[in-house]
Amino acid sequence: MPLQKRHRDFGWLFIVCAGLFPLVLGILCTAIEARHTVRQQQIAAAGTLLAQAEKMSDSAWDMITTLRQYQHRPCAEIEETLQRTGTLNAYFRSIGMLQGDRISCSSAYGLGHGRLSEMMMQPPPVTGKAWWSLSIRGTLGVPARPAVIFVRQLPDSSGFWAVIDGQYLMDFMHAMGESRGYQMSLQFNGGAIIHSGPGEQPAQLYIKSAEYHATSARYPISVHVTVPASELIKSWRQALLIFLPMAAIFSILLMVLTANWLRRRLSWADEIRRAMRNRQFTVHYQPVYSTEIERCKGAEALMRWQLPNGEMIRPDIFISHAESEGMIVPLTRHLLELMAEDLQSWPVEPGFHIGFNLAAEHLQHPDFVQDMMRFARRIRHKQMVITLELTERSLIEDGELVARKLRHLQSHGMKVAIDDFGTGHCSLSYLLTFPLDYLKIDRGFINAIEGLETETPVLDTIITLCHKLQLDVLGEGVETALQFAYLRQRGVGLIQGYYYARPMDNDRLQAWLSEQGRQPLSAEVTHEPELHHPG
Numbered sequence: 001m002p003l004q005k006r007h008r009d010f011g012w013l014f015i016v017c018a019g020l021f022p023l024v025l026g027i028l029c030t031a032i033e034a035r036h037t038v039r040q041q042q043i044a045a046a047g048t049l050l051a052q053a054e055k056m057s058d059s060a061w062d063m064i065t066t067l068r069q070y071q072h073r074p075c076a077e078i079e080e081t082l083q084r085t086g087t088l089n090a091y092f093r094s095i096g097m098l099q100g101d102r103i104s105c106s107s108a109y110g111l112g113h114g115r116l117s118e119m120m121m122q123p124p125p126v127t128g129k130a131w132w133s134l135s136i137r138g139t140l141g142v143p144a145r146p147a148v149i150f151v152r153q154l155p156d157s158s159g160f161w162a163v164i165d166g167q168y169l170m171d172f173m174h175a176m177g178e179s180r181g182y183q184m185s186l187q188f189n190g191g192a193i194i195h196s197g198p199g200e201q202p203a204q205l206y207i208k209s210a211e212y213h214a215t216s217a218r219y220p221i222s223v224h225v226t227v228p229a230s231e232l233i234k235s236w237r238q239a240l241l242i243f244l245p246m247a248a249i250f251s252i253l254l255m256v257l258t259a260n261w262l263r264r265r266l267s268w269a270d271e272i273r274r275a276m277r278n279r280q281f282t283v284h285y286q287p288v289y290s291t292e293i294e295r296c297k298g299a300e301a302l303m304r305w306q307l308p309n310g311e312m313i314r315p316d317i318f319i320s321h322a323e324s325e326g327m328i329v330p331l332t333r334h335l336l337e338l339m340a341e342d343l344q345s346w347p348v349e350p351g352f353h354i355g356f357n358l359a360a361e362h363l364q365h366p367d368f369v370q371d372m373m374r375f376a377r378r379i380r381h382k383q384m385v386i387t388l389e390l391t392e393r394s395l396i397e398d399g400e401l402v403a404r405k406l407r408h409l410q411s412h413g414m415k416v417a418i419d420d421f422g423t424g425h426c427s428l429s430y431l432l433t434f435p436l437d438y439l440k441i442d443r444g445f446i447n448a449i450e451g452l453e454t455e456t457p458v459l460d461t462i463i464t465l466c467h468k469l470q471l472d473v474l475g476e477g478v479e480t481a482l483q484f485a486y487l488r489q490r491g492v493g494l495i496q497g498y499y500y501a502r503p504m505d506n507d508r509l510q511a512w513l514s515e516q517g518r519q520p521l522s523a524e525v526t527h528e529p530e531l532h533h534p535g
Protein backbone atom coordinates (compact mmCIF):
# COMPACT_ATOMS: atom_id res chain seq x y z
CA MET A 1 0.00 0.00 0.00
CA PRO A 2 1.46 3.39 -0.91
CA LEU A 3 2.59 5.60 1.97
CA GLN A 4 0.09 8.28 1.08
CA LYS A 5 -2.82 5.83 1.32
CA ARG A 6 -1.60 4.52 4.66
CA HIS A 7 -1.35 8.09 5.97
CA ARG A 8 -4.84 8.88 4.78
CA ASP A 9 -6.39 5.71 6.26
CA PHE A 10 -4.63 6.33 9.52
CA GLY A 11 -5.93 9.89 9.59
CA TRP A 12 -9.50 8.82 8.89
CA LEU A 13 -9.28 6.25 11.64
CA PHE A 14 -8.22 8.99 14.04
CA ILE A 15 -11.06 11.26 12.96
CA VAL A 16 -13.65 8.47 13.20
CA CYS A 17 -12.38 7.49 16.67
CA ALA A 18 -12.52 11.13 17.77
CA GLY A 19 -16.09 11.35 16.50
CA LEU A 20 -17.11 8.12 18.20
CA PHE A 21 -15.47 8.93 21.50
CA PRO A 22 -18.10 11.39 22.85
CA LEU A 23 -20.88 9.16 21.55
CA VAL A 24 -19.57 5.99 23.21
CA LEU A 25 -18.73 7.90 26.37
CA GLY A 26 -22.20 9.42 26.32
CA ILE A 27 -23.88 6.06 25.89
CA LEU A 28 -21.91 4.62 28.81
CA CYS A 29 -22.46 7.64 31.04
CA THR A 30 -26.18 7.77 30.33
CA ALA A 31 -26.44 4.03 31.07
CA ILE A 32 -24.72 4.58 34.42
CA GLU A 33 -26.79 7.69 35.08
CA ALA A 34 -30.04 5.87 34.21
CA ARG A 35 -29.15 3.02 36.61
CA HIS A 36 -28.27 5.51 39.32
CA THR A 37 -31.54 7.42 38.87
CA VAL A 38 -33.52 4.19 38.95
CA ARG A 39 -31.65 3.11 42.09
CA GLN A 40 -32.56 6.36 43.85
CA GLN A 41 -36.18 5.91 42.84
CA GLN A 42 -36.12 2.31 44.09
CA ILE A 43 -34.72 3.40 47.45
CA ALA A 44 -37.39 6.10 47.74
CA ALA A 45 -40.19 3.70 46.75
CA ALA A 46 -38.98 0.99 49.16
CA GLY A 47 -38.78 3.57 51.97
CA THR A 48 -42.33 4.76 51.33
CA LEU A 49 -43.66 1.20 51.22
CA LEU A 50 -41.88 0.27 54.44
CA ALA A 51 -43.24 3.38 56.14
CA GLN A 52 -46.76 2.44 55.04
CA ALA A 53 -46.34 -1.17 56.23
CA GLU A 54 -45.00 0.05 59.57
CA LYS A 55 -47.94 2.43 59.91
CA MET A 56 -50.36 -0.45 59.35
CA SER A 57 -48.45 -2.58 61.87
CA ASP A 58 -48.71 0.27 64.39
CA SER A 59 -52.49 0.34 63.84
CA ALA A 60 -52.74 -3.42 64.23
CA TRP A 61 -50.78 -3.50 67.48
CA ASP A 62 -52.75 -0.51 68.77
CA MET A 63 -55.92 -2.42 67.96
CA ILE A 64 -54.67 -5.47 69.86
CA THR A 65 -53.83 -3.29 72.82
CA THR A 66 -57.37 -1.88 72.69
CA LEU A 67 -58.78 -5.43 72.66
CA ARG A 68 -57.11 -6.20 76.00
CA GLN A 69 -59.96 -4.38 77.80
CA TYR A 70 -62.30 -7.16 76.62
CA GLN A 71 -60.22 -9.98 78.09
CA HIS A 72 -62.30 -12.65 79.90
CA ARG A 73 -65.58 -11.10 78.71
CA PRO A 74 -68.01 -13.47 76.95
CA CYS A 75 -68.12 -13.21 73.17
CA ALA A 76 -71.85 -12.54 73.07
CA GLU A 77 -71.28 -9.44 75.14
CA ILE A 78 -68.48 -7.95 73.06
CA GLU A 79 -69.31 -9.33 69.62
CA GLU A 80 -71.07 -6.19 68.49
CA THR A 81 -68.34 -3.94 69.81
CA LEU A 82 -65.74 -6.01 68.00
CA GLN A 83 -67.70 -5.74 64.78
CA ARG A 84 -67.97 -1.98 65.10
CA THR A 85 -64.31 -1.50 66.06
CA GLY A 86 -63.12 -3.72 63.19
CA THR A 87 -65.30 -1.95 60.65
CA LEU A 88 -64.66 1.62 61.72
CA ASN A 89 -60.86 1.29 61.76
CA ALA A 90 -59.08 1.37 58.43
CA TYR A 91 -57.25 -1.64 57.00
CA PHE A 92 -58.85 -4.40 59.09
CA ARG A 93 -60.48 -7.50 57.66
CA SER A 94 -61.31 -8.92 61.10
CA ILE A 95 -60.24 -8.80 64.72
CA GLY A 96 -60.89 -11.14 67.62
CA MET A 97 -59.87 -13.09 70.69
CA LEU A 98 -58.13 -16.43 71.23
CA GLN A 99 -58.33 -19.14 73.80
CA GLY A 100 -55.35 -21.42 73.37
CA ASP A 101 -55.23 -22.08 69.62
CA ARG A 102 -58.99 -21.61 69.21
CA ILE A 103 -60.72 -18.45 68.08
CA SER A 104 -63.05 -17.58 70.95
CA CYS A 105 -64.57 -14.51 69.33
CA SER A 106 -64.37 -12.90 65.87
CA SER A 107 -65.61 -9.58 64.50
CA ALA A 108 -66.53 -11.38 61.27
CA TYR A 109 -68.16 -14.57 62.56
CA GLY A 110 -68.92 -13.98 66.21
CA LEU A 111 -68.60 -16.83 68.67
CA GLY A 112 -66.30 -19.80 68.14
CA HIS A 113 -65.05 -20.15 64.65
CA GLY A 114 -62.55 -22.95 64.61
CA ARG A 115 -58.84 -22.85 65.18
CA LEU A 116 -56.37 -20.10 64.38
CA SER A 117 -54.60 -22.37 61.89
CA GLU A 118 -57.89 -22.90 60.06
CA MET A 119 -58.57 -19.18 59.85
CA MET A 120 -55.09 -18.37 58.52
CA MET A 121 -55.07 -21.49 56.33
CA GLN A 122 -51.65 -22.56 57.59
CA PRO A 123 -50.08 -23.52 60.91
CA PRO A 124 -49.08 -20.54 63.08
CA PRO A 125 -45.36 -19.92 63.08
CA VAL A 126 -43.26 -21.28 65.92
CA THR A 127 -41.66 -18.05 67.09
CA GLY A 128 -41.61 -18.61 70.87
CA LYS A 129 -42.74 -15.02 71.17
CA ALA A 130 -45.88 -13.58 72.68
CA TRP A 131 -46.15 -11.06 69.81
CA TRP A 132 -45.90 -12.08 66.21
CA SER A 133 -47.13 -11.10 62.78
CA LEU A 134 -47.14 -12.98 59.48
CA SER A 135 -48.15 -12.30 55.91
CA ILE A 136 -50.51 -15.04 54.67
CA ARG A 137 -51.98 -16.05 51.30
CA GLY A 138 -55.56 -15.57 52.53
CA THR A 139 -58.01 -16.26 55.36
CA LEU A 140 -60.78 -18.78 55.58
CA GLY A 141 -63.40 -16.20 54.69
CA VAL A 142 -61.33 -14.55 51.90
CA PRO A 143 -58.97 -17.28 50.73
CA ALA A 144 -57.89 -15.62 47.46
CA ARG A 145 -56.65 -12.34 48.87
CA PRO A 146 -53.48 -12.03 50.96
CA ALA A 147 -53.54 -10.62 54.42
CA VAL A 148 -51.31 -9.93 57.40
CA ILE A 149 -52.13 -11.43 60.75
CA PHE A 150 -51.00 -9.93 64.07
CA VAL A 151 -51.26 -12.10 67.22
CA ARG A 152 -50.71 -11.36 70.90
CA GLN A 153 -50.78 -14.35 73.31
CA LEU A 154 -51.03 -13.91 77.05
CA PRO A 155 -49.52 -16.23 79.67
CA ASP A 156 -52.96 -17.54 80.65
CA SER A 157 -53.30 -18.93 77.05
CA SER A 158 -55.86 -16.29 76.09
CA GLY A 159 -54.93 -13.90 73.33
CA PHE A 160 -55.97 -11.36 70.63
CA TRP A 161 -55.58 -11.16 66.91
CA ALA A 162 -56.09 -8.69 64.10
CA VAL A 163 -56.05 -9.37 60.33
CA ILE A 164 -55.16 -6.56 57.96
CA ASP A 165 -56.42 -6.94 54.42
CA GLY A 166 -53.56 -7.29 51.94
CA GLN A 167 -55.57 -5.35 49.36
CA TYR A 168 -54.58 -2.06 51.03
CA LEU A 169 -50.94 -2.91 50.62
CA MET A 170 -51.44 -4.20 47.08
CA ASP A 171 -53.27 -1.02 46.08
CA PHE A 172 -50.60 1.11 47.67
CA MET A 173 -47.79 -0.75 45.85
CA HIS A 174 -49.73 -0.63 42.63
CA ALA A 175 -50.30 3.13 42.87
CA MET A 176 -46.60 3.74 43.55
CA GLY A 177 -45.17 1.37 40.95
CA GLU A 178 -47.63 1.53 38.09
CA SER A 179 -46.47 4.78 36.46
CA ARG A 180 -42.83 3.64 36.45
CA GLY A 181 -43.48 -0.03 35.74
CA TYR A 182 -41.98 -1.14 39.06
CA GLN A 183 -42.86 -4.44 40.64
CA MET A 184 -43.08 -4.22 44.43
CA SER A 185 -43.58 -6.89 47.06
CA LEU A 186 -43.40 -7.25 50.79
CA GLN A 187 -43.31 -9.98 53.40
CA PHE A 188 -44.05 -10.03 57.09
CA ASN A 189 -41.80 -12.36 59.01
CA GLY A 190 -40.86 -14.40 55.94
CA GLY A 191 -44.51 -15.28 55.26
CA ALA A 192 -46.44 -15.17 51.99
CA ILE A 193 -45.27 -12.59 49.48
CA ILE A 194 -47.73 -9.79 48.82
CA HIS A 195 -46.95 -8.16 45.49
CA SER A 196 -48.27 -5.43 43.29
CA GLY A 197 -48.31 -7.01 39.87
CA PRO A 198 -47.01 -9.81 37.66
CA GLY A 199 -43.81 -11.55 38.75
CA GLU A 200 -40.57 -12.00 36.77
CA GLN A 201 -40.13 -10.29 33.44
CA PRO A 202 -37.62 -11.47 30.83
CA ALA A 203 -34.22 -9.74 30.53
CA GLN A 204 -33.72 -7.64 27.40
CA LEU A 205 -30.52 -7.40 25.40
CA TYR A 206 -28.53 -8.88 28.24
CA ILE A 207 -29.76 -6.16 30.58
CA LYS A 208 -31.00 -7.65 33.82
CA SER A 209 -33.78 -6.11 35.86
CA ALA A 210 -32.65 -4.00 38.81
CA GLU A 211 -33.51 -5.39 42.26
CA TYR A 212 -33.65 -3.51 45.54
CA HIS A 213 -34.31 -5.04 48.95
CA ALA A 214 -34.94 -3.21 52.24
CA THR A 215 -36.02 -4.22 55.74
CA SER A 216 -37.72 -2.39 58.55
CA ALA A 217 -35.80 -1.56 61.70
CA ARG A 218 -38.96 -1.76 63.82
CA TYR A 219 -40.89 -4.78 62.52
CA PRO A 220 -39.98 -8.00 60.69
CA ILE A 221 -40.98 -6.53 57.36
CA SER A 222 -38.97 -6.81 54.17
CA VAL A 223 -39.75 -5.14 50.85
CA HIS A 224 -38.55 -5.73 47.30
CA VAL A 225 -38.64 -3.22 44.47
CA THR A 226 -37.86 -4.62 41.02
CA VAL A 227 -37.40 -2.45 37.93
CA PRO A 228 -37.71 -4.57 34.80
CA ALA A 229 -35.09 -4.34 32.02
CA SER A 230 -37.62 -2.66 29.72
CA GLU A 231 -38.02 0.17 32.24
CA LEU A 232 -34.26 0.54 32.60
CA ILE A 233 -33.95 0.84 28.83
CA LYS A 234 -36.76 3.38 28.77
CA SER A 235 -35.08 5.58 31.34
CA TRP A 236 -31.72 5.16 29.53
CA ARG A 237 -33.38 6.23 26.29
CA GLN A 238 -34.77 9.34 27.97
CA ALA A 239 -31.32 10.27 29.27
CA LEU A 240 -29.88 9.66 25.80
CA LEU A 241 -32.45 11.96 24.20
CA ILE A 242 -31.21 14.80 26.39
CA PHE A 243 -27.54 13.94 26.03
CA LEU A 244 -27.25 12.88 22.38
CA PRO A 245 -27.59 16.33 20.75
CA MET A 246 -24.78 17.57 23.02
CA ALA A 247 -22.70 14.49 22.27
CA ALA A 248 -23.27 14.99 18.53
CA ILE A 249 -22.03 18.60 18.75
CA PHE A 250 -19.00 17.45 20.76
CA SER A 251 -18.43 14.69 18.29
CA ILE A 252 -18.40 17.08 15.31
CA LEU A 253 -16.20 19.55 17.20
CA LEU A 254 -13.72 16.85 18.12
CA MET A 255 -13.64 15.55 14.56
CA VAL A 256 -12.94 19.02 13.20
CA LEU A 257 -10.23 19.61 15.82
CA THR A 258 -8.66 16.22 15.12
CA ALA A 259 -8.73 16.82 11.38
CA ASN A 260 -7.05 20.19 11.88
CA TRP A 261 -4.53 18.70 14.24
CA LEU A 262 -3.73 15.92 11.78
CA ARG A 263 -3.38 18.39 8.96
CA ARG A 264 -0.91 20.43 10.97
CA ARG A 265 0.84 17.34 12.29
CA LEU A 266 1.57 16.07 8.80
CA SER A 267 4.71 18.10 8.21
CA TRP A 268 5.42 20.16 5.14
CA ALA A 269 8.23 17.74 4.38
CA ASP A 270 5.73 14.84 4.23
CA GLU A 271 3.31 16.90 2.16
CA ILE A 272 6.02 17.95 -0.30
CA ARG A 273 7.28 14.37 -0.63
CA ARG A 274 3.75 13.18 -1.28
CA ALA A 275 3.08 15.99 -3.76
CA MET A 276 6.22 15.10 -5.72
CA ARG A 277 5.16 11.47 -5.91
CA ASN A 278 1.69 12.43 -7.08
CA ARG A 279 2.96 14.94 -9.62
CA GLN A 280 1.17 17.87 -7.99
CA PHE A 281 4.07 20.17 -8.88
CA THR A 282 4.27 21.71 -12.32
CA VAL A 283 6.53 24.34 -13.82
CA HIS A 284 5.41 27.67 -15.20
CA TYR A 285 7.73 29.70 -17.37
CA GLN A 286 8.00 33.47 -17.59
CA PRO A 287 9.53 34.79 -20.83
CA VAL A 288 12.49 37.21 -20.70
CA TYR A 289 12.79 39.94 -23.36
CA SER A 290 16.08 41.14 -24.80
CA THR A 291 16.14 44.86 -25.67
CA GLU A 292 19.17 44.18 -27.89
CA ILE A 293 17.77 41.53 -30.20
CA GLU A 294 14.19 42.75 -29.56
CA ARG A 295 12.64 39.36 -29.00
CA CYS A 296 12.31 36.72 -26.34
CA LYS A 297 15.70 35.56 -25.26
CA GLY A 298 14.88 33.15 -22.51
CA ALA A 299 12.51 32.13 -19.72
CA GLU A 300 12.59 31.68 -15.98
CA ALA A 301 11.18 28.45 -14.52
CA LEU A 302 8.85 28.98 -11.56
CA MET A 303 7.39 26.12 -9.64
CA ARG A 304 3.66 25.72 -9.04
CA TRP A 305 1.86 23.39 -6.57
CA GLN A 306 -1.74 22.49 -7.14
CA LEU A 307 -3.57 20.27 -4.63
CA PRO A 308 -6.02 17.60 -5.86
CA ASN A 309 -8.92 19.88 -4.85
CA GLY A 310 -7.63 22.56 -7.20
CA GLU A 311 -6.24 24.80 -4.48
CA MET A 312 -2.87 26.40 -5.31
CA ILE A 313 -0.17 26.77 -2.68
CA ARG A 314 1.88 29.92 -3.12
CA PRO A 315 5.52 29.31 -4.12
CA ASP A 316 6.92 31.73 -1.54
CA ILE A 317 5.15 29.64 1.14
CA PHE A 318 6.13 26.15 0.04
CA ILE A 319 9.65 27.18 -0.96
CA SER A 320 10.35 28.68 2.45
CA HIS A 321 8.92 25.54 4.15
CA ALA A 322 10.97 23.32 1.84
CA GLU A 323 14.05 25.32 2.85
CA SER A 324 13.32 25.15 6.57
CA GLU A 325 12.43 21.42 6.55
CA GLY A 326 15.37 20.21 4.49
CA MET A 327 13.34 19.54 1.34
CA ILE A 328 14.67 22.23 -0.99
CA VAL A 329 17.33 19.97 -2.57
CA PRO A 330 14.89 17.12 -3.45
CA LEU A 331 12.37 19.73 -4.61
CA THR A 332 14.89 21.44 -6.90
CA ARG A 333 15.91 18.06 -8.30
CA HIS A 334 12.23 17.42 -8.97
CA LEU A 335 11.99 20.81 -10.69
CA LEU A 336 14.90 19.88 -12.95
CA GLU A 337 13.22 16.56 -13.80
CA LEU A 338 9.98 18.32 -14.74
CA MET A 339 11.85 20.97 -16.73
CA ALA A 340 13.87 18.36 -18.61
CA GLU A 341 10.58 16.74 -19.69
CA ASP A 342 9.00 20.07 -20.70
CA LEU A 343 11.97 21.48 -22.61
CA GLN A 344 12.14 18.56 -25.03
CA SER A 345 9.42 20.02 -27.24
CA TRP A 346 10.20 23.76 -27.00
CA PRO A 347 10.38 25.55 -30.36
CA VAL A 348 13.52 27.55 -29.53
CA GLU A 349 16.85 28.19 -31.21
CA PRO A 350 20.25 27.35 -29.72
CA GLY A 351 21.37 29.92 -27.14
CA PHE A 352 17.89 30.37 -25.64
CA HIS A 353 18.27 31.01 -21.90
CA ILE A 354 16.52 28.87 -19.35
CA GLY A 355 16.85 30.10 -15.77
CA PHE A 356 15.76 28.66 -12.47
CA ASN A 357 16.13 29.55 -8.80
CA LEU A 358 18.59 27.80 -6.52
CA ALA A 359 18.56 27.83 -2.74
CA ALA A 360 21.71 28.45 -0.69
CA GLU A 361 21.50 24.96 0.81
CA HIS A 362 21.69 23.34 -2.60
CA LEU A 363 24.85 25.27 -3.53
CA GLN A 364 26.55 23.82 -0.45
CA HIS A 365 25.30 20.32 -1.09
CA PRO A 366 28.04 17.84 -2.12
CA ASP A 367 25.95 16.74 -5.13
CA PHE A 368 25.22 20.25 -6.40
CA VAL A 369 27.56 20.17 -9.38
CA GLN A 370 26.49 16.64 -10.24
CA ASP A 371 22.79 17.65 -10.14
CA MET A 372 23.39 20.59 -12.49
CA MET A 373 25.49 18.52 -14.88
CA ARG A 374 22.87 15.78 -15.01
CA PHE A 375 20.25 18.35 -15.99
CA ALA A 376 22.59 19.85 -18.60
CA ARG A 377 23.13 16.42 -20.12
CA ARG A 378 19.39 15.78 -20.36
CA ILE A 379 18.76 18.95 -22.41
CA ARG A 380 22.11 19.05 -24.23
CA HIS A 381 20.55 18.50 -27.63
CA LYS A 382 18.47 21.70 -27.23
CA GLN A 383 21.70 23.75 -26.85
CA MET A 384 20.11 26.09 -24.34
CA VAL A 385 22.00 28.33 -21.94
CA ILE A 386 21.30 27.28 -18.37
CA THR A 387 21.11 30.22 -15.97
CA LEU A 388 21.51 29.56 -12.28
CA GLU A 389 19.66 32.22 -10.30
CA LEU A 390 21.10 32.64 -6.83
CA THR A 391 20.15 34.93 -4.02
CA GLU A 392 22.71 37.16 -2.35
CA ARG A 393 22.47 35.01 0.79
CA SER A 394 23.77 31.94 -1.10
CA LEU A 395 27.09 33.67 -1.65
CA ILE A 396 27.77 34.47 1.98
CA GLU A 397 28.23 30.95 3.42
CA ASP A 398 31.14 28.83 2.20
CA GLY A 399 31.91 31.58 -0.33
CA GLU A 400 35.15 30.16 -1.70
CA LEU A 401 33.81 26.64 -2.20
CA VAL A 402 30.62 27.93 -3.85
CA ALA A 403 32.65 30.18 -6.15
CA ARG A 404 34.75 27.17 -7.25
CA LYS A 405 31.63 25.13 -8.04
CA LEU A 406 30.11 28.00 -10.01
CA ARG A 407 33.29 28.51 -12.02
CA HIS A 408 33.26 24.83 -12.86
CA LEU A 409 29.67 25.02 -14.11
CA GLN A 410 30.43 28.21 -16.06
CA SER A 411 33.20 26.34 -17.79
CA HIS A 412 30.43 24.03 -19.07
CA GLY A 413 28.52 26.98 -20.56
CA MET A 414 26.19 27.81 -17.66
CA LYS A 415 25.48 31.39 -16.55
CA VAL A 416 25.19 32.68 -13.01
CA ALA A 417 22.79 35.46 -12.02
CA ILE A 418 22.11 37.21 -8.72
CA ASP A 419 18.36 37.31 -8.16
CA ASP A 420 16.44 40.09 -6.37
CA PHE A 421 19.61 42.19 -6.35
CA GLY A 422 19.61 44.95 -3.76
CA THR A 423 17.31 43.23 -1.24
CA GLY A 424 19.92 40.99 0.47
CA HIS A 425 23.10 41.59 2.42
CA CYS A 426 25.58 41.27 -0.40
CA SER A 427 28.60 43.46 -0.09
CA LEU A 428 29.88 44.98 -3.30
CA SER A 429 33.10 43.00 -2.97
CA TYR A 430 31.12 39.85 -3.74
CA LEU A 431 30.35 41.22 -7.15
CA LEU A 432 34.08 41.21 -7.86
CA THR A 433 34.93 37.93 -6.16
CA PHE A 434 32.13 35.82 -7.52
CA PRO A 435 31.93 34.54 -11.06
CA LEU A 436 28.70 36.35 -11.98
CA ASP A 437 27.22 36.87 -15.44
CA TYR A 438 24.32 39.17 -14.66
CA LEU A 439 22.25 40.84 -12.01
CA LYS A 440 18.49 40.73 -11.73
CA ILE A 441 17.34 44.05 -10.26
CA ASP A 442 14.56 43.56 -7.73
CA ARG A 443 11.15 44.92 -8.70
CA GLY A 444 11.15 47.21 -5.66
CA PHE A 445 13.67 49.44 -7.48
CA ILE A 446 11.76 49.20 -10.75
CA ASN A 447 8.58 50.35 -8.97
CA ALA A 448 10.40 53.54 -7.98
CA ILE A 449 10.49 54.74 -11.61
CA GLU A 450 8.36 57.90 -11.89
CA GLY A 451 9.08 59.34 -15.32
CA LEU A 452 11.35 58.85 -18.29
CA GLU A 453 13.40 61.91 -17.50
CA THR A 454 13.13 61.69 -13.69
CA GLU A 455 16.16 60.16 -12.05
CA THR A 456 15.79 57.05 -9.91
CA PRO A 457 19.08 57.26 -7.98
CA VAL A 458 19.47 53.73 -6.52
CA LEU A 459 18.26 52.03 -9.70
CA ASP A 460 20.50 54.21 -11.86
CA THR A 461 23.48 53.43 -9.63
CA ILE A 462 22.90 49.68 -9.87
CA ILE A 463 22.60 49.87 -13.66
CA THR A 464 25.80 51.95 -13.93
CA LEU A 465 27.63 49.54 -11.59
CA CYS A 466 26.64 46.57 -13.74
CA HIS A 467 27.83 48.33 -16.87
CA LYS A 468 31.13 49.16 -15.22
CA LEU A 469 31.58 45.55 -14.06
CA GLN A 470 30.52 44.36 -17.49
CA LEU A 471 27.63 42.39 -16.04
CA ASP A 472 24.39 41.94 -17.94
CA VAL A 473 21.37 43.52 -16.23
CA LEU A 474 17.82 42.18 -16.02
CA GLY A 475 14.97 44.32 -14.76
CA GLU A 476 12.45 42.20 -12.80
CA GLY A 477 8.76 42.90 -12.28
CA VAL A 478 8.41 45.33 -15.17
CA GLU A 479 4.72 46.09 -15.32
CA THR A 480 4.33 49.27 -17.36
CA ALA A 481 5.42 50.78 -20.65
CA LEU A 482 7.13 53.60 -18.71
CA GLN A 483 9.24 51.14 -16.69
CA PHE A 484 10.11 49.27 -19.87
CA ALA A 485 11.06 52.46 -21.76
CA TYR A 486 13.09 53.78 -18.81
CA LEU A 487 15.15 50.60 -18.49
CA ARG A 488 15.69 50.26 -22.23
CA GLN A 489 16.80 53.90 -22.44
CA ARG A 490 19.43 53.22 -19.73
CA GLY A 491 20.82 50.16 -21.44
CA VAL A 492 19.15 47.38 -19.41
CA GLY A 493 19.50 44.45 -21.79
CA LEU A 494 16.93 42.05 -20.33
CA ILE A 495 13.35 42.69 -19.20
CA GLN A 496 11.08 40.35 -17.26
CA GLY A 497 7.63 41.19 -15.97
CA TYR A 498 3.92 41.22 -16.60
CA TYR A 499 4.37 44.01 -19.17
CA TYR A 500 6.02 41.51 -21.45
CA ALA A 501 4.52 38.20 -20.34
CA ARG A 502 3.16 36.51 -17.25
CA PRO A 503 4.40 33.08 -16.10
CA MET A 504 2.49 30.38 -18.03
CA ASP A 505 2.32 26.61 -18.14
CA ASN A 506 4.35 24.53 -20.57
CA ASP A 507 1.64 24.19 -23.26
CA ARG A 508 0.74 27.89 -23.22
CA LEU A 509 4.39 28.89 -23.28
CA GLN A 510 5.08 26.80 -26.37
CA ALA A 511 2.10 28.38 -28.16
CA TRP A 512 3.21 31.83 -26.96
CA LEU A 513 6.79 31.29 -28.18
CA SER A 514 5.56 30.29 -31.62
CA GLU A 515 3.13 33.25 -31.88
CA GLN A 516 4.82 36.12 -30.02
CA GLY A 517 8.31 34.99 -29.11
CA ARG A 518 9.95 36.72 -32.05
CA GLN A 519 7.96 39.98 -31.92
CA PRO A 520 9.52 43.20 -30.62
CA LEU A 521 7.97 44.85 -27.60
CA SER A 522 6.79 48.42 -28.11
CA ALA A 523 6.87 51.02 -25.38
CA GLU A 524 4.08 53.50 -25.90
CA VAL A 525 4.45 55.65 -22.84
CA THR A 526 1.35 57.59 -21.85
CA HIS A 527 0.80 59.87 -18.81
CA GLU A 528 -1.12 57.11 -17.08
CA PRO A 529 0.98 53.99 -17.47
CA GLU A 530 -1.19 50.94 -18.12
CA LEU A 531 -0.67 47.42 -17.00
CA HIS A 532 -0.18 45.21 -20.00
CA HIS A 533 -1.49 41.65 -19.82
CA PRO A 534 -0.26 39.64 -22.76
CA GLY A 535 -2.23 36.53 -23.70
Ligand SMILES: Nc1nc2c(ncn2[C@@H]2O[C@H](COP(=O)(O)O[C@H]3[C@@H](O)[C@H](n4cnc5c(=O)[nH]c(N)nc54)O[C@@H]3COP(=O)(O)O)[C@@H](O)[C@H]2O)c(=O)[nH]1
Binds near residue numbers: 302314478
Ligand atom coordinates in the same frame (compact mmCIF):
# COMPACT_ATOMS: atom_id res chain seq x y z
N1 LIG B 1 14.09 28.11 -5.04
C1 LIG B 1 13.00 28.27 -5.81
N2 LIG B 1 12.25 29.38 -5.68
C2 LIG B 1 11.17 29.52 -6.47
C3 LIG B 1 10.78 28.54 -7.41
N3 LIG B 1 9.65 28.96 -8.02
C4 LIG B 1 9.34 30.15 -7.49
N4 LIG B 1 10.24 30.46 -6.54
C5 LIG B 1 10.29 31.66 -5.71
O1 LIG B 1 9.07 31.86 -5.08
C6 LIG B 1 8.82 33.28 -4.99
C7 LIG B 1 7.47 33.59 -5.61
O2 LIG B 1 7.45 33.19 -6.94
P1 LIG B 1 6.22 33.41 -7.88
O3 LIG B 1 4.98 33.51 -7.09
O4 LIG B 1 6.36 32.42 -8.96
O5 LIG B 1 6.46 34.87 -8.43
C8 LIG B 1 7.35 35.05 -9.51
C9 LIG B 1 6.67 35.83 -10.60
O6 LIG B 1 5.37 35.39 -10.86
C10 LIG B 1 6.69 37.21 -10.04
N5 LIG B 1 6.62 38.23 -11.09
C11 LIG B 1 7.16 38.20 -12.32
N6 LIG B 1 6.88 39.32 -12.99
C12 LIG B 1 6.15 40.10 -12.16
C13 LIG B 1 5.55 41.39 -12.28
O7 LIG B 1 5.62 42.06 -13.29
N7 LIG B 1 4.86 41.85 -11.19
C14 LIG B 1 4.75 41.10 -10.04
N8 LIG B 1 4.03 41.63 -9.03
N9 LIG B 1 5.31 39.90 -9.92
C15 LIG B 1 5.99 39.39 -10.95
O8 LIG B 1 7.94 37.32 -9.41
C16 LIG B 1 8.40 36.04 -9.00
C17 LIG B 1 9.70 35.74 -9.68
O9 LIG B 1 10.68 36.18 -8.80
P2 LIG B 1 12.23 35.84 -9.04
O10 LIG B 1 12.42 34.38 -8.80
O11 LIG B 1 12.90 36.67 -8.05
O12 LIG B 1 12.52 36.19 -10.45
C18 LIG B 1 9.91 33.98 -5.75
O13 LIG B 1 10.85 34.46 -4.81
C19 LIG B 1 10.53 32.88 -6.57
O14 LIG B 1 11.92 33.10 -6.70
C20 LIG B 1 11.60 27.38 -7.53
O15 LIG B 1 11.35 26.49 -8.34
N10 LIG B 1 12.71 27.29 -6.71
